[in-house]
Amino acid sequence: MTTEKQTTERSLTEIQADIDRSMRQIEDSLAGIINQVHPKAVAQRTVEDAKAFAADQLTSAKAQVKDQYGWRVDRLALVAGAVVGVVTFVVAVRALGKRSAKA
Secondary structure, three states: OOOOOOOOOOOHHHHHHHHHHHHHHHHHHHHHHHHHHOHHHHHHHHHHHHHHHHHHHHHHHHHHHEEOOEEOHHHHHHHHHHHHHHHHHHHHHHHHHHHHHHO
């Protein structure tokens, strides 16, 4: 009973093709990693995320004051009241500040 050794011999061309394929895969992976962590790419993604966040917040704010039936006057009145209150507060603080500066 003789046992034969089975060897799989590959040609030099096949080995070179495998090495070339592996090198291309490594280059593609490395290029992807570089593009992902490049400062310009990170900045661009951050800007895109900020724009998307702002758009979502604007849509949400619009939904608070306008619905399918039109403007929600009760909500608009609350917003207007808050704005008037803030403006009044700022004017009062400035007036007090000027009065203290003169004294």
